[in-house]
Amino acid sequence: MSPRKRASEELTKDMIIQEAQLQFEKKNFRDVSMRNIAKNLGCSHGAIYYHFKNKADLFFTIIEQYFSKLNKLIDETIQDKEDDQTKLKKLFLAFIAFGLNHQSQYELMFMLRNEEVDALSQQAANNSYRKFAEAVQHLASHTVTVADIWASFLALHGFVSYYRGSVKKYEEAEVTAEMHVNFLLKNFS
Structure with a gap:
């Protein structure tokens, strides 16, 4: 098993925004979770918090x-x-x-x-x-x-x-x- 890269090195803000846009367009705001966004990106949900304070901050950026x-x-x-x-x-x-x-x-x-x-x-x-x-x-x-x-x-x-x-x-x-x-x-x- 190869060592895991630091999330901040492999995950970009644009990648998160792109995945979040897809989810917000398909689901109600309440039904979108940072965990699910992270899951679809193949990273930990903590990695998303490196770029965004919370779901509302991410939504506002979009x-x-x-x-x-x-x-x-x-x-x-x-x-x-x-x-x-x-x-x-x-x-x-x-x-x-x-x-x-x-x-x-x-x-x-x-x-x-x-x-x-x-x-x-x-x-x-x-x-x-x-x-x-x-x-x-x-x-x-x-x-x-x-x-x-x-x-x-x-x-x-x-x-x-x-x-x-x-x-x-x-x-x-x-x-x-x-x-x-x-x-x-x-x-x-």
């Missing part, structure tokens, strides 16, 4: 990556060369596309409620919403209220929530998404 992708999408939409109304439409459609093309991630970001992680993930969610709200305010052809922006966010979230699970990809709901967004844009033109 959620933060998802919000970074969404924030990047918002930034890219704003930087397009089109007129502001076209960019606003693209922003709304991009939000829906993100939600429907990344349904498991979207559920973890916006729909999972758990006391252990809510405090951590809420900050990332708030930052992402703030970025969305600032983009909408900037792109709208007139000053819009906070309530209008919040209502548009909820309408987009509701669309994603409704179609989540009944379609596999955004393209399957694209025509309906376009109609939904055109309806929402009436408030911003």
Whole structure:
């Protein structure tokens, strides 16, 4: 039998994140354990604690990556060369596309409620919403209220929530998404 390597030398943070993502996307937060993640990685669960304080810390790291992708999408939409109304439409459609093309991630970001992680993930969610709200305010052809922006966010979230699970990809709901967004844009033109 060969001597065992130190866990910190053989196990990387990225390996843990990748395995944890798979498990969080398949199971409820409560059903994922550090022991099971370690088992699938072929290491001791103590090795995971070398990289993460606890399951909530690991979950937050994953959620933060998802919000970074969404924030990047918002930034890219704003930087397009089109007129502001076209960019606003693209922003709304991009939000829906993100939600429907990344349904498991979207559920973890916006729909999972758990006391252990809510405090951590809420900050990332708030930052992402703030970025969305600032983009909408900037792109709208007139000053819009906070309530209008919040209502548009909820309408987009509701669309994603409704179609989540009944379609596999955004393209399957694209025509309906376009109609939904055109309806929402009436408030911003």
